Amino acid sequence: xxxxxEEFTDAFLDHIGMEEARVYLERGRRFRDMPVEDLHxxxxxxxxxxxxxxxxxxxxxxxxxxxxxxLRRLEKPAHLVQDAMKRASARVSSFRGxxxxxxxxxxDIGRFLDEMEKPKN
Numbered sequence: 001x002x003x004x005x006e007e008f009t010d011a012f013l014d015h016i017g018m019e020e021a022r023v024y025l026e027r028g029r030r031f032r033d034m035p036v037e038d039l040h041x042x043x044x045x046x047x048x049x050x051x052x053x054x055x056x057x058x059x060x061x062x063x064x065x066x067x068x069x070x071l072r073r074l075e076k077p078a079h080l081v082q083d084a085m086k087r088a089s090a091r092v093s094s095f096r097g098x099x100x101x102x103x104x105x106x107x108d109i110g111r112f113l114d115e116m117e118k119p120k121n
Contacts, residue, residue, distance in 0.1 A: 040074075042061070044084070052083070
């Protein structure tokens, strides 16, 4: 059972990543020429703003920077966001009982399941 959950989780996260990359490419790949070190720092800064502080106006930047990293086959620089991850974890804990937050996750999973059921040509 645990293997199935892990497979589903991996597939769901891959789906989200591919969708973010698709949207980023459609918008013109604005971070294409950014040097790797700058790209890593920009992603870390956006991660801190969105996940660590809940500032959603930076969500598109975070997604686009992550997509650029993915397209270049670079790892996200987790070592640069340790403090932000702690703040994010504390924020998530504070959402317990937050119906709107849970609904967002349920909706995302529902869209993923709908995509999985579509015929593959």
